[in-house]
Amino acid sequence: MEQVTVWVYMLRCADGSYYVGKYQGDDLETRISEHNNRQYSNSYTSKRLPVALVWSEWFSRYDAAVAFERQIKGWSRAKKEALIRGDWGGLQKLSKRGVRPSKMEKKFPSS
Structure with missing residues (x-):
């Protein structure tokens, strides 16, 4: 199985809510900037800006990251x-x- 870098992360939105997502790549700060710059105009975070990173963890397996992201979303x-x-x-x-x-x-x- 090929090794990858996948981040599972949690953002605190301006309204105090939390957003949990995943990002496949090395530079998580780029992903946070994308959220804050409304790159995803119809996303949950686009209506709750600015967002701040409050937690993150990287995984070397995509399936493990997806499973943990789903688990946290249900918490x-x-x-x-x-x-x-x-x-x-x-x-x-x-x-x-x-x-x-x-x-x-x-x-x-x-x-």
């Missing part, structure tokens, strides 16, 4: 924020079936 906001913080314990806690952020966490988010 709750709390899980995405735990990933951004690198809070592996919190991510594990939130990954347990049925675990939801407490009412206090909803009222007083950490970010």
